Each structure stands twice: as structure tokens, then as C-alpha cells.
Amino acid sequence: MGIRRGTVEIAMKKVIVFIGLVILVTTGIILSYRGNAKPRTVETVRVKRGDIVDFIKATGRVEAVEDVIVRSKGNGRIEKVLKEEGDRVKIGEELVKFDLTENEDAVKRAKLKVEESEIAILEAKSKLEASERAHSDPSELEMNLKAKETQYSQILINKDSAEREFKTSQELYKVQAESLLNLKAKEDRLKKAEADLSQTERELNEAKGLFEKREKTRINLTMLKTEYERATKQKTLAEAELELATSQFNRLKVISPLNSTVVSKEVKDGMAVSAGAPLMTIADIERLQVRADVDEVDAGRIKKGQEAVIAFESFLDMKFYGHVYRIAPRAVIKGERTVVEVIILIADKTDLLKIANQVNLKVIIEKKGNTLSLPLSALHQGSQPFVWLYQNGIARKTEVKTGLSDLESVEVISGLKEGDEVIVGGLDLKDGERVEVRK
Numbered sequence: 001m002g003i004r005r006g007t008v009e010i011a012m013k014k015v016i017v018f019i020g021l022v023i024l025v026t027t028g029i030i031l032s033y034r035g036n037a038k039p040r041t042v043e044t045v046r047v048k049r050g051d052i053v054d055f056i057k058a059t060g061r062v063e064a065v066e067d068v069i070v071r072s073k074g075n076g077r078i079e080k081v082l083k084e085e086g087d088r089v090k091i092g093e094e095l096v097k098f099d100l101t102e103n104e105d106a107v108k109r110a111k112l113k114v115e116e117s118e119i120a121i122l123e124a125k126s127k128l129e130a131s132e133r134a135h136s137d138p139s140e141l142e143m144n145l146k147a148k149e150t151q152y153s154q155i156l157i158n159k160d161s162a163e164r165e166f167k168t169s170q171e172l173y174k175v176q177a178e179s180l181l182n183l184k185a186k187e188d189r190l191k192k193a194e195a196d197l198s199q200t201e202r203e204l205n206e207a208k209g210l211f212e213k214r215e216k217t218r219i220n221l222t223m224l225k226t227e228y229e230r231a232t233k234q235k236t237l238a239e240a241e242l243e244l245a246t247s248q249f250n251r252l253k254v255i256s257p258l259n260s261t262v263v264s265k266e267v268k269d270g271m272a273v274s275a276g277a278p279l280m281t282i283a284d285i286e287r288l289q290v291r292a293d294v295d296e297v298d299a300g301r302i303k304k305g306q307e308a309v310i311a312f313e314s315f316l317d318m319k320f321y322g323h324v325y326r327i328a329p330r331a332v333i334k335g336e337r338t339v340v341e342v343i344i345l346i347a348d349k350t351d352l353l354k355i356a357n358q359v360n361l362k363v364i365i366e367k368k369g370n371t372l373s374l375p376l377s378a379l380h381q382g383s384q385p386f387v388w389l390y391q392n393g394i395a396r397k398t399e400v401k402t403g404l405s406d407l408e409s410v411e412v413i414s415g416l417k418e419g420d421e422v423i424v425g426g427l428d429l430k431d432g433e434r435v436e437v438r439k
Contacts, residue, residue, distance in 0.1 A: 039435050056302065064263075066284045070278070072274065078269060079097045083265075089262060092255050110238065110242035113242070120231040152197070320347075325344060327343075368411060375410075391421075395429045400413075
């Protein structure tokens with residue numbers, strides 16, 4: 001047992017020694033290879049100062065801040081379209097002329113009805129007032145009758161006196177004791193007295209009739225009141241008809257509600273249109289905005305008033321500027337995306353952008369100037385962001401603290417200084433590894 005045990009121990013020692021020798025030889029070979037291996041070629045950039053802009057990209061379409069679809073307010077036939085696409089129009093300027101012949105006739109007929117109703121009211125009122133006088137207090141009628149009788153008696157005396165004087169003047173004229181002029185004057189006085197007597201006699205008879213027939217006029221008074229009320233209602237209806245005809249006439253006068261430009265026209269001369277039909281679209285093309293859909297993930301970062309930069313493919317070398325004017329209060333689903341509508345008000349007045357142009361825009365979320373930065377391609381992510389700092393042919397793993405970033409660069413808050421050279425690209429380097437910069 002003792003001999004076997006010793007033999008085993010000796011064997012184990014030999015194995016351990018052998019393994020150790022293998023490890024030493026392998027390590028030596030690896031170290032020799034590394035020492036002689038050619039360094040990897042890398043590309044580097046310098047940490048420098050510059051501007052970093054954080055923004056959200058979107059596409060949208062240009063539209064007018066204020067536009068109006070001008071619609072017909074009534075049925076009719078267009079006599080002439082007065083404005084064409086591209087024409088400038090002023091507020092209150094006529095855009096479309098309708099054939100108003102029928103409407104003018106309707107207004108004339110309605111005016112005539114109003115005039116006829118006014119005449120009917122006057123006649124009914126006159127009859128009613130006369131009937132009311134006849135149906136007034138008996139004492140008043142009696143006093144009126146006595147006054148007419150007294151007036152009639154006095155005028156009768158005047159007439160008899162004038163008749164006697166005229167006859168006397170005739171006799172004197174025959175014997176040439178009276179002039180023709182005096183004779184004519186007394187004849188005129190007699191004729192006037194006879195006319196006054198005739199008029200007073202009629203009034204006296206009317207007063208007698210009113211006094212005697214007061215009770216008989218009660219039913220007639222009720223009928224006259226009804227007639228007067230009917231005439232008044234007819235006037236009200238006629239006035240309403242005139243108002244309607246005038247309104248329809250005026251509604252077919254198509255005028256511009258704002259200083260603008262005609263951007264589209266839907267009608268032509270001679271076309272019949274119904275109420276509500278679109279005639280043309282006008283817009284204030286000097287005040288433009290962009291309506292864009294922003295992904296719901298980005299929309300929460302957008303605030304009213306933020307600056308926006310707008311680019312149009314036809315003018316790639318030009319930029320237009322504006323700001324966020326309105327953000328929709330809710331998101332909507334469009335296809336497979338959930339988006340929030342954002343309105344960008346364009347500050348520049350330009351005729352280069354047209355309504356319905358599709359444009360690219362950047363909403364500036366945050367901007368920092370003259371700050372340390374490096375390309376995103378140089379930054380690596382781990383438990384802490386780091387870069388490969390190039391120092392004298394050696395790659396050194398260096399942790400950094402970053403800040404604002406855009407699509408190309410990232411702000412360096414700490415860990416590097418201006419002028420440091422860092423390796424770019426996704427190389428799997430080791431800390432301390434030898435590298436050389438590509439020339």
C-alpha cells in the first residue's frame with residue numbers, strides 16, 4: 001500500500017510540472033506574437049468646440065393661415081366669373097356676378113305689395129276713424145249737431161243777404177247807377193255764400209245721420225276694425241316678403257371677405273349653381289404656415305413658440321424660418337402611425353413657397369453654442385459612456401460624461417478636453433492596445 005501510494009504521488013507531480021511547462025511556453029509564444037504583431041489601423045478626430053442642435057424632423061405641407069371657400073348663398077345662374085386663379089382681390093370686391101333678373105323682379109313685386117298695403121291701411125283707418133266718431137258719446141254727437149245747425153243758420157242768413165244785395169245791384173246796373181265791377185263782386189259773394197251753404201248743409205246732414213244712426217253703426221265699427229287689422233297684417237306680410245326678396249337679391253352678390261388671392265376656381269360663366277355650392281377659394285398667401293404630423297413619441301418634446309427651420313427641395317440652398325404656433329390637443333392614428341398635428345407659422349414673407357408644397361422641417365428643441373463635442377461614432381456605451389482616446393499609438397479607454405446630442409455629434413461635459421484625439425468607429429479594442437492612425 002505504501003509503495004503504490006508513493007508511486008501515484010510521483011506521477012501527479014510530473015503531470016503538474018508538465019502542465020506548468022505548457023502554460024509557460026504558450027504564454028511566451030503569445031507575448032512574442034503580440035510584441036511582433038502589426039498595430040491595427042484606426043481613424044481619429046479631434047475634440048473641438050462647436051454648436052449642437054437637438055431637433056425633431058418632420059414633413060408637412062404649406063397652407064395659408066387664412067383661407068375661405070366662397071360658396072353660393074342661393075340658387076341662381078352665373079352671368080360672369082369676375083376673377084381668375086392668381087388674381088389679387090380686396091375685401092368687399094365682387095368675385096362672381098349672378099343673373100339677377102328674376103330676383104330684381106321679385107323685389108319690385110314685393111315693393112308694390114308693400115305700397116298697396118299701405119294705401120289699404122290708410123283707407124281702412126279713415127273709415128274706422130269716421131265710424132268711431134259716429135259711435136262716440138251721444139252728448140258729443142249732439143253738441144256737434146247743434147254747432148252745425150247754428151253754423152248752417154248763420155250761413156243761410158249770409159246767403160240771403162248776399163242774394164238781396166246782388167238783386168239790388170242788378171236793378172241799379174240797369175239804370176246805370178251801379179258799375180259792372182261792383183255787380184261782379186256782389187255776384188261772386190253770392191256764389192261763395194251759396195257754396196258755403198251747400199257744404200254746411202252736407203256737414204249738417206252728416207251730423208244728423210251720425211246722431212240718428214249711432215246704434216246702427218256698432219256692427220259696422222267691428223267690421224271696420226277687423227278690416228283695419230287685416231290691412232295691417234297684409235302690410236306686415238308684404239314687408240316680410242320684400243325683406244326676403246331683398247335678402248335673396250343681396251345674397252347673390254358674391255364679394256370677398258378679405259384681402260387675398262384667388263387660389264382655385266370651381267365655376268364658369270353660365271353655370272347654374274345651388275345654395276352652398278363652392279364658387280372659388282381665396283387665401284391670404286402672404287401669411288403662410290406648415291401643417292405637419294409629428295410622431296407621438298417626439299410630440300411631447302415640442303412646445304409652443306419653439307423655433308423651426310423649413311427647407312424645400314426646389315431651393316435646397318435656402319432656409320425659411322418660423323415657430324411652433326399650435327399643437328393639437330390629441331393624437332390621431334394615420335395608417336400605422338400615431339401622430340400629433342403641429343402648426344408652424346412661417347415668419348418669412350416669400351413668394352417661393354406655394355400652397356400645398358411639401359417641405360421638410362426641423363423643430364429646434366434645444367441649442368448650445370461653442371461647446372465641446374465629438375462625433376457620435378466615437379462614443380461607446382457601457383455601464384458608463386466611454387471613448388477610445390488615442391495617446392502616442394496606444395488606445396486608452398476613457399469614460400466621459402455627455403450632454404446634448406443631435407444626429408451627428410454629442411456634447412462632452414467631462415472626461416476630455418479640447419484637442420484630444422479620439423478613435424471613431426465600432427472597433428473592438430482593448431485598453432492599452434497599440435494602434436496607428438490611417439494616413
